[in-house]
Amino acid sequence: MDLYLDSADIAALGPLLATGLFRGVTTNPLILQRANVRLDEVPTLVEWLLERTDGDVFVQTTAQDADDIKREGSRLRAMSDRLVVKVPATRDGLTATRRLVDAGVPTLVTAVYGPRQAVLAAAAGAQWIAPYLGRMTEAGRDGHEQVARMVQVLRGSGTRTLVASIRSPEDVVGLAAAGADAVTLGADVAQALFDEPLTEAAVAQFDAAAAALR
Template sequence: MTMDLYLDSADRTALEPLLATGLFRGVTTNPLILQRGDVRLDAVPDLVGWLLERTSEVFVQTTAHGVDAIVTEGHALRALSDRLVVKVPATQDGLAATRRLADDDVPVLVTAVYDARQAVLAAAAGARWIAPYLGRMTESGRDGHAQVAQMVRVLEGTGTQVLVASIRTVDDVVTLAAAGAHAVTLGAAVAQDLFVEPLTDAALAQFDEAVATLR
């Protein structure tokens, strides 16, 4: 199984060269990501348009509170594009809203997931995705990788996939791929680190030296 790669950023300058590689399926955002990218809520439609010119899929999180308000906002976000996935926090109201949105054929990612029981609830709500926060789980003293692996097992055959967020290192990416995670979303710095391998650089330098003698 190929693990899909996403970028977790709203910084156009950082995103553009990474998206140009064609290796990243889409872009995920949340209010903190928007804040760091200096993107106000009224500028989200413009950001979504810019992103969808460069990639296949965009995730945008609801900011409302209360089931009805989350559902209304979710429909408004989905109206921006049929390639937009609505993100909803894994609260009781968020999960109830997810059920209603899923019943209306709106794809939903349940986000800020920290425990496998939340994965069970998200599947029951008809979520397309869950987003466990690996780094935050680990930093809180939990075994983040073990939790994610359990979520993958719990969700097998349900139609709900695991898109892991809050990833701190490229080693995490490899471990998650081996554990069967369906996708990861990476900050720009971690995404750039995926391409760094000193031994490859050294081999390329030797190739270039050899080419120079062959001209």
């Protein structure tokens, strides 16, 4: 399963991207707002990200009408052939996704909350969907079960699952076991993946033994 980072905070992203373990970065308007990145600063952010990863950078459209979403998506894609356009799973968004795909623009359908939206995204030819695991669970749905069903209905379609709204490292393990193609993680959850007290204790013993042998 591929790992992505869900952030626009360059201070948090830099050390994590330097590990080489994360294939790219996803953003959306809320993430930009939290990092104090204005829309006119997105090209600078994208350039910074592309210099630090060999994978894709995902940027979301902000228009609401299908025609405007398509135009905005085409402008975003012009920044780089490694930029994937994120489009919300609304009727207009899915309509625009089909048009973008027909124009050769790779897309991710985001804010997906159920398998029927996954089916629609596949019909639109989207490269990815982004189910919101944590938000589904917080809304009273079984997020892990919903994602597992999406994985099942998308099998063989060419549309992949990039699960967002991840709350814990345990979620990541569960999604890997369910067959999700990828996850995108906030910096706090990504950092928590590395934390294992037993490993740290073992390494401390190794270090002490190595010091005694010098």
